Every structure is written in C-alpha cells, then in structure tokens.
Amino acid sequence: MLKKLIFASLITALSLPATGAFSMADHTERVKPNVPSIIDSRLTIVPESGSDEVKIMTGTYRVKQGPGANIRATPSRNGKYITSVYYPTELNIGRQSWFVDGEEWVQALGGYVLLSSLEEIG
Numbered sequence: 001m002l003k004k005l006i007f008a009s010l011i012t013a014l015s016l017p018a019t020g021a022f023s024m025a026d027h028t029e030r031v032k033p034n035v036p037s038i039i040d041s042r043l044t045i046v047p048e049s050g051s052d053e054v055k056i057m058t059g060t061y062r063v064k065q066g067p068g069a070n071i072r073a074t075p076s077r078n079g080k081y082i083t084s085v086y087y088p089t090e091l092n093i094g095r096q097s098w099f100v101d102g103e104e105w106v107q108a109l110g111g112y113v114l115l116s117s118l119e120e121i122g
Contacts, residue, residue: 061106061118063089069117075105082111091118 063069068086072079075098085091094107097115104115 058095059093059120060122061091061093061108061115062121063087063091064117064119066117069113071109071111071113073111075100075107075112077101077103079112083109085109085113090121093118 063085065087068084070084071082073082074080091108091113096107098105098112105112106115106118
C-alpha cells in the first residue's frame with residue numbers, strides 16, 4: 001500500500017508544471033552577470049579557516065626509516081587500509097597533496113600515504 005502511495009505521489013509531482021520561484025516563463029532566459037567582458041588571468045584561492053587545501057607537486061620520495069608507511073584508500077587515518085611500505089621503498093608521487101585534519105597526504109600505489117612518513121630524494 002505504501003509503495004502505491006509513493007508511486008502515485010511521484011507521478012502526480014512529475015505531471016504538474018513547475019510554478020513559483022523555480023519556474024521560468026521562457027526557458028531560454030539566462031541570468032547575465034553585470035561584469036566587463038575582460039578576462040582576468042589571475043587566480044587567487046584563499047581557503048577558509050579549517051578547510052582542506054590542495055597543493056600541486058611532483059617528485060620521488062623514499063619511505064623513512066622506522067615503522068614504515070600505511071597506504072590507505074582515502075587521505076585519512078580512518079581510510080580503509082590497503083598495504084604497508086617500508087624503508088628503502090621509493091615512490092613516485094603524483095601532482096597533488098591533500099591536507100586533511102592537519103596532515104598532508106599524497107597519492108601513491110593506488111592509495112594515499114602521509115607525506116610526513118616519506119623523505120624527498122628527487
């Protein structure tokens with residue numbers, strides 16, 4: 001009975017024309033910004049307090065001596081564990097890094113690793 005009610009409500013909602021704040025009399029209407037048509041090639045990104053950042057980088061790194069480094073599915077200590085790598089494993093790091101919960105993560109071996117567990121060698 002509940003499925004029939006949901007189905008009937010969905011059909012009714014889809015068959016009604018859009019009215020109110022979300023409708024347009026002419027669907028070709030577009031909002032045009034009131035700005036000059038000069039292209040500004042400067043790009044400034046200012047992250048909000050507490051937000052994550054993305055930094056562009058590339059290089060070869062080696063796992064530091066010690067307990068090694070965990071590769072995770074997402075850039076977080078809570079990310080699903082994939083594998084561990086140990087000294088003197090060398091990794092070619094991609095072009096981006098992620099700041100999550102105050103820690104910098106980089107993409108390597110199909111996952112993410114803490115940059116603080118690596119040392120740059122080239």
